[in-house]
Amino acid sequence: MTDPAAAAPLTDEAVEVEVVRSETPFVGRVWNIRRDEVAYNGASIVREYMDHTGAVAVFALDENDRVLLIKQYRHPVRLRDWEIPAGLLDIGGESPLVAAQRELAEEADLVAASWHVLGEFMTSPGGSDETIRIYLARDLRAAEETFAREAEEADIEVRWVPLDEVVDAVLARRVQNPSLVVGALAAHASRARDWATLAPGDAPWPRRSRSIGEDGSGHAR
Template identity: 40%
Template sequence: MTSHPSLPGSLADASLADSEMSWPVTSSEEKFASGFLRLTLDTIVSPDGGEHPRAVVRPRGAVAVLAVDDEGRILVVDQYRHPVGRRLLELPAGTLDVEGEEPVDAAARELAEEADVRADTWEVQLTMYSTPGYSSEAWTIYRATDLTPVPDDERTEREAEEADMHQWWMPLDDAVAAVLDGRIADAKTAASVLAEQVRRSRA
């Protein structure tokens, strides 16, 4: 390990990565539970022996889809998000709320339900934690191509916030600009758009 020549910290090499670790938990008290998530109050023990309370939101996990059409445009949907009081531009996405469903199948279901689109080709684009300071929620973002429309008679009747959802196909450069100037602020969407830009720059 080599120290930075003039600043605190060490110089990283190409192998640097997240790593598994679990501090001891002396107690875990469930404060809330629903079909989508649990909230626990955990007491963890740091290496120096100190005990620290931590509220942890425990969702069931989630998936999102970067759908790319034959012209290289990407799909975003807009919908009202009550917790932040805004309409957000986002990738089609949803929670793993069907017991036993594989994540890629959940992603395909969400793409069909929210955008009336199917894809023949799927690959994992990103895996990420959205807010690891207080939530265990893990996201898998898929890149979907070879797209076709869902037939009219097989389309989902959307409800609640999704009933007012719109679908937009954006050139990637426009999506990148929207991320960088704050018009797209959803974390998973911003990360996926920028990852797609890197992917294409390396092609």
């Protein structure tokens, strides 16, 4: 007998649960650690997770199907890893698209005339509420203004790499930055479908991370 649910499109299910108690045992410079007591399946469970503001990333592709990559030091993993431009959604009231445009200009001194949503993902749903939206940026040109960079960004290395070579590096496990991995595989698959999977740059983002310190309704705790 066929399961009726099996015929429906494959999609994650949003669930509203009762949060009995919530506290913030650690407050950091960029994000916090939250501890929630939740009523679920007739039991009370406690879960700790990173309370994250969310982020955007930019998969910039030129007319020759080359991807803009940047190499940057990441202290937790002790690597200068290959990435795509990305940044936090930490400016109140700023739209994700505007944030992505800002990050491309600040990290790569580029602007793009064409913007589409390429993909979205949750970085670690068992331990963080962070979501990232990846934009496909095309019709690129140099920005009129360049930006001073400091700390980890001071020695950013920039390289243009053919999309197929980036996918090869992902599949060979030579590069492992999640935004780069997801973006490269999504772009490779979308290109094979004549980019029919893309969404407008200002498409709604219902699963976007809530602001730090807010509950699911957008109210401060």
